[in-house]
Amino acid sequence: xxxxxxxxxxxxxxxxxxxxxxxxxxxxxxxxxxxxxxxxxxxxxxxxxxxxxxxxxxxxxxxxxxxxxxxxxxxxxxxxxxxxxxxxxxxxxxxxxxxxxxxxxxxxxxxx
Amino acid sequence: xxxxxxxxxxxxxxxxxxxxxxxxxxxxxxxxxxxxxxxxxxxxxxxxxxxxxxxxxxxxxxxxxxxxxxxxxxxxxxxxxxxxxxxxxxxxxxxxxxxxxxxxxxxxxxxx
Numbered sequence: 001x002x003x004x005x006x007x008x009x010x011x012x013x014x015x016x017x018x019x020x021x022x023x024x025x026x027x028x029x030x031x032x033x034x035x036x037x038x039x040x041x042x043x044x045x046x047x048x049x050x051x052x053x054x055x056x057x058x059x060x061x062x063x064x065x066x067x068x069x070x071x072x073x074x075x076x077x078x079x080x081x082x083x084x085x086x087x088x089x090x091x092x093x094x095x096x097x098x099x100x101x102x103x104x105x106x107x108x109x110x111x112x
Numbered sequence: 113x114x115x116x117x118x119x120x121x122x123x124x125x126x127x128x129x130x131x132x133x134x135x136x137x138x139x140x141x142x143x144x145x146x147x148x149x150x151x152x153x154x155x156x157x158x159x160x161x162x163x164x165x166x167x168x169x170x171x172x173x174x175x176x177x178x179x180x181x182x183x184x185x186x187x188x189x190x191x192x193x194x195x196x197x198x199x200x201x202x203x204x205x206x207x208x209x210x211x212x213x214x215x216x217x218x219x220x221x222x223x224x
Contacts, residue, residue, distance in 0.1 A: 004154070043116065043215040044155070044203065089154050098145070098213055099168060102154030 002027045006090045006103035013080055013110050021075040021106050023064075023090035031092040033057075033066050033073040034100070038087045047075075047088070080110045114138065116216035118204050124222045125194055133189040133219045137206030144187050145213060146179055147203040155203055161187060162209075194223045 007022040025033065035047040035057070048057030053068035062077045073090060090103040117136040125131050137144050143162050147155035157171040161181045169179070176194075181187040191198055201220050205213040 041217070043217045044205075045215070046212045049212075091154070098143070098207065098209070099157050099160065099171075100147075100155070100213070102156070104152065104154050 002031065002092060002094065002101040004090050004092055004101055004103035006088075007106050009105070010107040010109060013108070015082055015110055015112050016079045017110075019075070019077040019080045019084075019108070021088055021090075021108070023073045023075065023103060025071050025073065025090075025092050027071075027092055027094065027101075029094060030068075031094050033064070034091040034093070035062070035064055035073070035075050036089040036091060036102070038089070038105075040086070044089065080108075082110050082112055084108060085110045116204055116206050116214055118202075118216040118219050120219055121217065122220045122222075124224065126224050127194060127196060129194050129223075131191050131194055131221065133191075133202050133221070135187045135189070135204030135206075135216060137185060137187070137204070138208075138214055139185075141206035141208050141214075142184070143207045143209050144181060145205040145207075146187070146189050147205065147215075149201045149203055149218070151200070158189075158202075191221075194221075196223050199223045 003026045032051045034049045036044045037047045048059040050057040050066035056065045087105045089105045091100045119134045146158040149155040160168040164184045176192045178190045201218040203218045205215040207213045
């Protein structure tokens with residue numbers, strides 16, 4: 001079946017540091033890949049997505065590239081801010097079906 | 113508000129009791145989803161409605177769980193004979209397919 005493995009947290013960084021959160025997946029076929037973010041006290045929000053190999057999703061300074069050869073979709077940001085503190089979830093769905101399979105989430109804390 | 117609304121935000125019940133969790137989707141969204149998030153885990157798919165009908169209920173763990181969406185808008189997740197293992201945050205999302213899912217803040221269920 002489908003599965004997502006993401007970097008265990010928590011991750012603590014200083015403001016302006018570089019961020020990487022690793023995500024690898026197992027799936028049949030060609031899934032769509034997503035990063036969701038959950039800010040304190042809020043619902044899950046879509047951060048970015050990629051629907052085919054070598055696509056790069058980007059939003060709010062975050063980027064992730066769909067790497068089929070390594071079955072990975074690592075999240076990166078060049079300079080984090082305190083406001084990026086949240087839980088980040090990697091997820092996949094088969095084709096256009098929005099039946100999402102999530103990773104366990106990674107808590108990011110950014111200190112001033 | 114304009115987002116997905118879930119009630120109650122917190123529910124504490126005793127083992128063996130019946131509970132209902134309500135979801136008000138974004139107006140006009142035809143698709144509605146329920147997910148369950150246990151402590152330390154990512155959300156897990158339960159059921160997907162397109163309009164009034166359950167298009168995919170393969171994630172419901174057993175026959176104690178049931179969900180309805182009688183008029184194609186509000187949905188209720190019903191859990192009979194609750195067990196301690198049912199304790200989790202129950203998330204609802206809606207979408208205007210093939211658009212992104214918008215999640216509510218969730219209903220936290222605690223079974224004593």
